[in-house]
Amino acid sequence: MKRVVAAGLVLCLLLLWGRFPRGAAGPRVYLSSWAVRVPAGAQVAQRLARRHGMLYLGQVIEGEPYYHLKHRGIVQRSLTRHWGWHIRLKREPLVPWFEQQTVKRRAKRAVTVVPTDPWFYKQWYINSDVSPDLNVLSAWSQGYTGSGVVVSILDDGIEKDHPDLIANYDPEASYDFNDDDPDPQPRYNAWDENRHGTRCAGEVAATADNDVCGAGIAYRAKIGGVRMLDGTVTDIVEAQSLSFHPQHIDIYSASWGPEDDGKTVDGPGILATEAFRKGIINGRQGLGSLFVWASGNGGLRGDNCNCDGYTNSIYTLSVGSTTERGRVPWYNEACASTLTTTYSSGAKGEKQIVTTDLRHTCTSGHTGTSASAPLAAGMISLALEANPALTWRDMQHIVVRASRPAHLQADDWAVNGVGRKVSHYYGYGLLDAGRLVDLAKRWNATGPQRKCSIRIVYKPIGSRLSIAKNITSSSCQRKDQSIRSLEHVQVQLSLRYSRRGDLAISLTSPMGTKSTLVAVRPHDTSREGYRDWSFMSTHYWDENPRGVWSLLLENKGDAYNTGSLDSFVLKLYGTEEDMRARPAAASMVGSCAMRSADGECLGKLQCHGPFYVLQRRCVSYCPPRYYALSRPSLAPDGTPRNARFCAACHQSCYTCRGGTENNCTACPPFSSFQEAAHRCLQHPYYTSRGGEVAQGHRNLPLLLAVALMFVGPVVFSLLYGAYRLASRKGKGQKGAGALAESGSEPLCLNQTEECLKEPLRKPFP
Numbered sequence: 126m127k128r129v130v131a132a133g134l135v136l137c138l139l140l141l142w143g144r145f146p147r148g149a150a151g152p153r154v155y156l157s158s159w160a161v162r163v164p165a166g167a168q169v170a171q172r173l174a175r176r177h178g179m180l181y182l183g184q185v186i187e188g189e190p191y192y193h194l195k196h197r198g199i200v201q202r203s204l205t206r207h208w209g210w211h212i213r214l215k216r217e218p219l220v221p222w223f224e225q226q227t228v229k230r231r232a233k234r235a236v237t238v239v240p241t242d243p244w245f246y247k248q249w250y251i252n253s254d255v256s257p258d259l260n261v262l263s264a265w266s267q268g269y270t271g272s273g274v275v276v277s278i279l280d281d282g283i284e285k286d287h288p289d290l291i292a293n294y295d296p297e298a299s300y301d302f303n304d305d306d307p308d309p310q311p312r313y314n315a316w317d318e319n320r321h322g323t324r325c326a327g328e329v330a331a332t333a334d335n336d337v338c339g340a341g342i343a344y345r346a347k348i349g350g351v352r353m354l355d356g357t358v359t360d361i362v363e364a365q366s367l368s369f370h371p372q373h374i375d376i377y378s379a380s381w382g383p384e385d386d387g388k389t390v391d392g393p394g395i396l397a398t399e400a401f402r403k404g405i406i407n408g409r410q411g412l413g414s415l416f417v418w419a420s421g422n423g424g425l426r427g428d429n430c431n432c433d434g435y436t437n438s439i440y441t442l443s444v445g446s447t448t449e450r451g452r453v454p455w456y457n458e459a460c461a462s463t464l465t466t467t468y469s470s471g472a473k474g475e476k477q478i479v480t481t482d483l484r485h486t487c488t489s490g491h492t493g494t495s496a497s498a499p500l501a502a503g504m505i506s507l508a509l510e511a512n513p514a515l516t517w518r519d520m521q522h523i524v525v526r527a528s529r530p531a532h533l534q535a536d537d538w539a540v541n542g543v544g545r546k547v548s549h550y551y552g553y554g555l556l557d558a559g560r561l562v563d564l565a566k567r568w569n570a571t572g573p574q575r576k577c578s579i580r581i582v583y584k585p586i587g588s589r590l591s592i593a594k595n596i597t598s599s600s601c602q603r604k605d606q607s608i609r610s611l612e613h614v615q616v617q618l619s620l621r622y623s624r625r626g627d628l629a630i631s632l633t634s635p636m637g638t639k640s641t642l643v644a645v646r647p648h649d650t651s652r653e654g655y656r657d658w659s660f661m662s663t664h665y666w667d668e669n670p671r672g673v674w675s676l677l678l679e680n681k682g683d684a685y686n687t688g689s690l691d692s693f694v695l696k697l698y699g700t701e702e703d704m705r706a707r708p709a710a711a712s713m714v715g716s717c718a719m720r721s722a723d724g725e726c727l728g729k730l731q732c733h734g735p736f737y738v739l740q741r742r743c744v745s746y747c748p749p750r751y752y753a754l755s756r757p758s759l760a761p762d763g764t765p766r767n768a769r770f771c772a773a774c775h776q777s778c779y780t781c782r783g784g785t786e787n788n789c790t791a792c793p794p795f796s797s798f799q800e801a802a803h804r805c806l807q808h809p810y811y812t813s814r815g816g817e818v819a820q821g822h823r824n825l826p827l828l829l830a831v832a833l834m835f836v837g838p839v840v841f842s843l844l845y846g847a848y849r850l851a852s853r854k855g856k857g858q859k860g861a862g863a864l865a866e867s868g869s870e871p872l873c874l875n876q877t878e879e880c881l882k883e884p885l886r887k888p889f890p
């Protein structure tokens with residue numbers, strides 16, 4: 126850690142050396158960087174930086190109150206000390222010590238922490254113009270820029286030859302499922318309907334320091350685009366996109382879902398569900414694909430993101446929005462499955478997001494929750510660079526911890542059972558990139574996911590129905606069921622009701638945390654009720670599930686409403702570890718000793734000290750899917766030593782003691798552990814809604830579907846279409862493809878109140 130930070134600092138000090146005459150042990154060169162000692166801590170240092178108009182670039186040495194500040198807008202290098210700043214800091218009672226940095230030694234790399242891009246000054250959410258911002262400068266100053274990480278934007282295409290994207294464009298992470306060719310270039314028309322994917326891509330990985338637009342959050346990550354929204358969206362197209370090159374792509378960023386009309390209840394079909402499942406089990410060499418999802422833009426229509434099965438899924442990391450001023454934007458949907466929040470657009474006059482735009486241009490007008498998800502995807506790329514051993518669940522754990530309520534305003538902030546503030550608008554709050562990379566580096570692997578399902582009897586629903594269930598040690602007895610610290614909680618319901626949108630449903634945990642599973646949706650007049658619908662909440666994260674859970678269904682509408690609850694399954698997910706009792710760990714990742722000219726970590730084949738080699742990086746633990754192995758080997762100079770590395774488990778195991786299939790110590794989701802044989806037995810088929818697929822006639826089309834997915838897409842689409850028609854008859858029409866962008870844009874160039882009332886949806890053929 127210390128070395129990484131120090132290296133980052135040194136590099137940043139060296140930023141201008143390349144342009145400086147070489148060799149001469151000449152005069153001192155003063156830089157715009159200052160080291161300050163602020164015993165009162167980071168927050169005071171940040172405030173101080175703001176007050177003096179300086180950039181706060183994070184802590185220099187972990188645990189020590191030295192902070193890196195940089196002044197802007199004046200000469201970056203000078204042969205004289207900057208006396209003005211010197212005097213100002215000297216007068217500062219909170220700063221007992223400070224020093225203007227000087228160039229110490231040269232290096233080949235030109236690394237700037239503060240990008241020189243012409244639009245960087247407009248990037249208010251990362252350039253310290255608002256406080257707090259996303260704290261990306263702090264992650265950059267530690268040397269994390271997304272290198273080695275691959276992100277793909279699932280959207281309406283990507284302008285791959287955009288001058289600010291071309292350097293990071295990755296054809297391996299790109300495909301066009303609308304036209305079935307490898308080229309995801311958007312379709313151009315007069316009103317630039319298909320600019321959305323290109324805008325999202327620039328937020329993640331626009332190139333830095335290249336005189337074009339601004340800088341992406343992970344400006345050295347590889348970026349691809351899957352074109353899938355510009356055409357008829359089917360379950361096949363979704364599944365193909367979500368499962369595209371899962372060993373190559375680390376992060377999928379998606380900003381779409383069912384129609385945000387406030388009355389749809391819909392989620393992934395059978396194939397997309399299978400794609401998510403395969404992604405988290407097998408993607409990223411078994412550590413799990415990361416699906417970053419926008420929570421939705423149905424705010425004005427009273428929509429609830431828990432009625433959207435994509436953002437509501439435990440496999441997606443769902444991201445909400447806040448405005449420049451920390452308010453709930455008009456389009457934002459509130460629900461219990463949202464995990465974290467980043468900035469985006471707000472009301473008229475509030476700033477929007479700066480990124481790349483179609484036809485090789487730049488925009489400072491990207492909006493909606495779909496602008497928030499890519500910002501989070503960029504920050505998650507930085508965390509993945511900091512620790513490539515993180516699993517999909519580890520990432521959610523650290524995102525919970527790296528999110529802060531900060532100044533975000535909402536009327537529902539509540540403190541949960543482990544003392545964290547959480548809101549249905551924001552999840553755990555504003556994501557902080559500096560904290561995220563710091564947690565990533567120090568994160569030890571989470572134990573295998575445990576799951577316990579409790580089926581609870583059904584009853585008629587009057588005006589109010591409350592069901593309590595005491596979860597005791599005997600409720601979840603099996604070894605792989607017992608949970609000490611919760612992660613996601615799902616409530617799977619089947620119920621009939623005379624007007625679905627009138628029913629408000631909430632769940633209260635034994636520790637007293639109440640989360641709304643669905644609030645009133647005035648536009649939802651459906652009489653269909655919910656059929657095996659899983660509502661998800663992240664609000665119980667790290668709580669102990671023991672004790673009484675209570676589900677409350679309340680009629681908030683007409684007194685004549687009636688219905689009945691046909692089934693209620695409480696599904697708890699978590700780990701056996703008491704996550705709150707974890708000791709603060711030292712860094713789990715060795716610093717990168719060798720980098721290429723463009724900053725990519727080249728890694729090593731041999732680590733020193735307590736580290737193991739994992740994918741050419743040094744880590745202090747082997748993540749799930751790997752086991753620690755020491756083997757005698759020879760050092761380059763011929764002396765014998767032990768090579769320590771992470772070797773792959775058999776693919777059926779989640780954790781293991783050796784490389785064969787009978788060395789498993791824990792199993793991935795959807796398989797069960799055979800205690801005696803140390804094997805994992807995979808369960809045949811699942812759907813998202815019901816867990817196990819229903820018996821009988823529904824099995825056949827499913828088997829066919831899965832088989833044909835890999836055999837003949839044409840035969841398959843015919844058969845599947847017929848099946849889908851038959852099985853979904855009577856269900857509300859699926860509106861997948863509605864972009865989670867604030868839809869007012871194409872109609873209204875300046876967002877007047879009038880415009881905001883009629884959001885234009887992307888047409889769905």
Ligand SMILES: *[C@@H]1O[C@H](CO)[C@@H](O)[C@H](O)[C@H]1NC(C)=O
Nearest residue numbers: 569570708710711713745746
């Ligand atoms: C990481 O977790 C494992 C398993 O709980 C534990 O044995 C190990 O000591 C931990 N490592 C560190 C450095 O804390």
Ligand SMILES: *[C@@H]1O[C@H](CO)[C@@H](O)[C@H](O)[C@H]1NC(C)=O
Nearest residue numbers: 594595596597598671672673
């Ligand atoms: C729940 O069950 C446990 C174990 O049987 C018992 O000790 C506890 O009092 C119960 N709690 C309630 C509120 O009934």
Ligand SMILES: *[C@@H]1O[C@H](CO)[C@@H](O)[C@H](O)[C@H]1NC(C)=O
Nearest residue numbers: 781782783784785786787788
């Ligand atoms: C792995 O399984 C094999 C075969 O059962 C056994 O001989 C070996 O000891 C196991 N390895 C470890 C590290 O447990």
Ligand SMILES: [Ca+2]
Nearest residue numbers: 301304306308
């Ligand atoms: Ca194409």
Ligand SMILES: [Ca+2]
Nearest residue numbers: 242332337339
């Ligand atoms: Ca740029």
Ligand SMILES: [Ca+2]
Nearest residue numbers: 385421423428
């Ligand atoms: Ca929605």
